[in-house]
Amino acid sequence: MNNRPQQRHILQICHGYGGPFLDYARQYASLFADTPYRVTTIFLSGEPSDEVVAACQSDEVIFLEYRSKALRGFKLRAIREIRRIVKTKDFSLCIAHRSKPAYIACLATRLPIIWVHHAYGAYDRLDRRLFAQAYRKRIQALAVSDSVRDTIRARLPNWPNERIQTLYYHIDIPAVQAQQFDRAEARQQLKLPQNAWIVGNVGRLHPDKDQATLIKGFAAALTDLPKNSCLAILGRGRLEKELKSLAIQLNISKRVFFVGEVPDARRYFKAFDVFVLSSDHEPFGMVLLEAMAAGVPVVSSDCGGAREVVDGAGQLFRQGDGLALSGCLVKASETGDSAVEEQQQAMRKKLINEFSDAAGKKRFWGLSMVAATA
Numbered sequence: 001m002n003n004r005p006q007q008r009h010i011l012q013i014c015h016g017y018g019g020p021f022l023d024y025a026r027q028y029a030s031l032f033a034d035t036p037y038r039v040t041t042i043f044l045s046g047e048p049s050d051e052v053v054a055a056c057q058s059d060e061v062i063f064l065e066y067r068s069k070a071l072r073g074f075k076l077r078a079i080r081e082i083r084r085i086v087k088t089k090d091f092s093l094c095i096a097h098r099s100k101p102a103y104i105a106c107l108a109t110r111l112p113i114i115w116v117h118h119a120y121g122a123y124d125r126l127d128r129r130l131f132a133q134a135y136r137k138r139i140q141a142l143a144v145s146d147s148v149r150d151t152i153r154a155r156l157p158n159w160p161n162e163r164i165q166t167l168y169y170h171i172d173i174p175a176v177q178a179q180q181f182d183r184a185e186a187r188q189q190l191k192l193p194q195n196a197w198i199v200g201n202v203g204r205l206h207p208d209k210d211q212a213t214l215i216k217g218f219a220a221a222l223t224d225l226p227k228n229s230c231l232a233i234l235g236r237g238r239l240e241k242e243l244k245s246l247a248i249q250l251n252i253s254k255r256v257f258f259v260g261e262v263p264d265a266r267r268y269f270k271a272f273d274v275f276v277l278s279s280d281h282e283p284f285g286m287v288l289l290e291a292m293a294a295g296v297p298v299v300s301s302d303c304g305g306a307r308e309v310v311d312g313a314g315q316l317f318r319q320g321d322g323l324a325l326s327g328c329l330v331k332a333s334e335t336g337d338s339a340v341e342e343q344q345q346a347m348r349k350k351l352i353n354e355f356s357d358a359a360g361k362k363r364f365w366g367l368s369m370v371a372a373t374a
Contacts, residue, residue: 009089010037011111013082013101016045017052020286021097024118025056027170028095030357031364033057040089044078044101075104082108099128106135114369116167117143119283120304123155132156140369142167144284145305162368168308169284170360173351176293179267186271190232190259197226197333200272200296202265202287203279205237210301210320212239212246214278217317217325219250224330232257232272234265269294274332280319282306288314289355292347297340299328313350314343 010032014025029039041058048063064081086109094111096102099122102115113135123129132139133156141156141164143149149166156164180186187194199218203209211233218231233243233256240258247256262268266287269275275291277300284305291298298314300306310316315331317324335343353359364370 007090008037009091010039011086011091011094011105011109012039012041012058012097013094013105014041014043014097015100017043017049017056018046022052022055023286024097024116024169025058026172027357027360028097028116029056029058030170030172031361033361037092040085040091042082042085044104075100075107078104079108086111102139103131106131106138111138112140113138114140114142117141117148117152120148120151120281123152129155136163139163141165142367142369144169145308147305147308148283165367165369167360167364167367168355169286169289170355170357171286171289171293171351172357173293176266176290179264180270180294181267183270186268190234190257190262190268190271192232192257192259192271193228193230195228197229197273198271199229199231199329200234200269200275200291201232201278202234202262202269202275203277204235205233205239205243207239208279208281209235209237210278210280211243213301213320213322213325214276215243215246215250215252215256216322217276217278217329218256219252220322221326221329222252222255224326225333229333230255230257232259234259234262234268236261266290266293269296272296274299274329276325276329277301277306278325279303279306285309289351292351292355295344295347297332297335297343298347299325299332301325309355313346 012028014021025041032039038059040060041056042062044064045066046063053061066078082104091111094105094109094113096105096113097116098118105113141152143152143166146166149164152164192198201214205211247253269291275296275298277285277288279301280303282304288298288309298310300310300316301319302316303319315328317328
């Protein structure tokens with residue numbers, strides 16, 4: 001592939017750049033750094049932004065500025081626009097994130113398509129399975145964890161395994177670490193006590209994130225934790241009132257800080273003494289990588305792709321088991337400095353070997369699907 005003399009192009013289509021999807025675009029653009037390939041990233045929705053252009057690290061960024069309503073149904077305008085763009089360059093491959101971009105890519109181009117699956121349930125719907133079947137000669141499915149991959153394989157049993165593979169999320173470790181505040185500054189900005197032993201959590205206040213189990217586990221562990229222990233939850237959502245009521249019922253409301261929505265939350269992870277992901281259905285868990293980059297010990301529910309991230313570098317507990325979580329918290333609080341350093345070394349090693357940009361690039365170019373399509 002790298003021996004081709006002419007410059008070739010990769011098309012990347014994203015629904016928008018909200019939430020984590022800007023970083024997902026960056027991750028996939030980074031796979032083509034220092035290759036003859038140039039990446040054109042298209043955001044179907046969202047206004048033009050110089051910050052987005054810089055952050056997604058693509059050679060060209062195009063904003064189509066559609067509203068979500070305009071992308072429903074057959075998406076004819078978007079299909080026509082993508083078709084026009086494809087004619088302008090010698091594109092070799094299209095990377096489509098989630099369903100709408102994949103539909104548009106299939107209908108607007110004749111390119112091989114890598115359909116990136118960021119969540120479970122992509123093929124629960126019959127119409128989606130039928131669509132994938134209709135375009136199976138051009139589609140390769142790429143999942144963000146083995147857990148997600150296996151659910152896709154179960155839904156598409158007639159597809160060969162090499163057409164449904166895994167590429168983990170990955171981070172630019174030095175860049176993430178350079179953005180992170182030190183412990184004192186992070187706590188000051190989050191208005192958390194400087195002298196506390198802090199359990200941290202970042203995520204939407206939503207049933208999928210199961211902060212209820214986290215609060216119950218923290219309450220159960222409290223008598224065995226340092227006297228100045230507290231729980232900090234960063235995020236907003238429809239369960240905020242319910243979770244606050246739970247903290248009051250358990251008589252720990254003064255120990256639980258609902259910090260609210262925090263932009264660029266990855267910058268504040270050093271405020272925590274331990275980070276907990278309590279989700280009940282986690283495709284991967286990017287926040288775990290960000291906590292590990294900060295050198296913060298991690299505890300996660302044994303669910304979905306989170307096990308693949310934490311296994312060997314942190315503690316796992318049975319999903320929904322508050323007592324098991326409380327035991328993990330007590331163990332984390334009793335860990336001495338030398339053991340913490342060993343944990344940090346294990347996290348650094350796993351980050352570099354499995355979840356760094358370099359590791360992602362090596363894995364990507366080693367996939368049989370890439371050799372078959374690009």
